[in-house]
Amino acid sequence: MPMSTTFPSESNSESGKNNKKTASEVGHARNVANLHKLIQQVSVYLLYNPPVPELSVDSLQTLYNTATTKLSEVEEKRNANKNAITLRQTAFENLKTTCTRIVNRLEILGLPQGTVDQAKSLKRSIQGAKKKSAPASEAAAEAPKTISTSRQSFTQQAENFGILLQLLTTISAYDPQEDELKLANLNTYKDSLVSATQAVDQAEAELNLKMMERNKILYTEGSGLYSIAQNVKKYVKSLYGATSPEYITVSGIIFTRTK
Template identity: 40%
Template sequence: MKHAKAMLTQAVADRQNIFSLLKPLATRILSALKASGVSDKTVDSVRSLNRKIQGRRASSVKMKPAEENAEETPKRTISVSQQSFDNQVEHLLQIIAILEIQPLYQPNEGDLKIDALRNYALRLQDANQIVIKATTAQVNALAARDAVLYSEHTGMVDIALNVKKYVQSVFGTNSSEYKRISSFIFRNNV
């Protein structure tokens, strides 16, 4: 169980580290694309995907001044964030697909070249899959622990409760043997 938790903690930290590079990289890709002289429509497509990676809307939500809506309940907005790790990888892959068909996109920087971007996208996918597998292992370890502790009749908690009842029946409620164990509290989680 501790091993599964440690693996999950490490996998989450590794994923966080590799994904922390994505937002600045996406902005650099957009800047390199603008500098390459491609069409405005292509730049707009990549700009839209960059916005999704950055977690920004195309246009901000309009808020009324405080005096006007003081008595009204605030209007709820629908989240348009596409910030899941899977979505972020998908947006990067869409950017790469656009770049692949742009002959003018020829950056000098190694990390902005298409092969490097593909490699980075694979590393992002791998990091995310490792977290998913580690989460599954952690959930399975918790389920196994719960089965050992809380299974009806055979779980450690039920056995401990039955031992307390047995000691009470053999030695009595006022016995020193029972008093020593009566303070132990066991609860079934199920």
């Protein structure tokens, strides 16, 4: 029976917004579990005494232990990444309504229209709302003032919010009584948005590192779990023959390889 060489793709960490396992994540764990099954099987073969140390039962057990540890480390970092994403989502929940409240306040202060328009443009960039179409006679004049509304990443939202707060520092009439709209508190809020975004970046970097370490253990050509498992099967085939029950049994233990 031939070994499977299926190539499941792995999602990046940001897609971990849901808790479902991807095909590749399941495949990695199955490879490690099947290595344990392979070890148990060859351990009972009386003639199993490979000429290379990497295929010995002790070496296979060490490989299994290392691979199991790497799977656990990946899951730990994956959960940390999901938690960071959740915390970032919570931090940004009130951003759009806060920007609306700020702009509504500016509109009643009798400010120059250009200042209000600038604030509105920043609000649209943060909220992802399209600018209302201007009358045909004004369209040409308004076109140069538009700001792209596609800048919707969390980093860009926080960045645009910071620019909006910088604008507020130039408006002496902006002096709200509501604590949550006071400039000092808005700056604290902005800092929390930046921190939440940076925490996701850090968690994702740590997850990526652990996935690379795991993939090195599992799939490095010649020394990874996948290659070692192939060589174990080849050795059993050479030892007992292609039609032997010993080889047929181990060849039925399936290992998959990612791209």
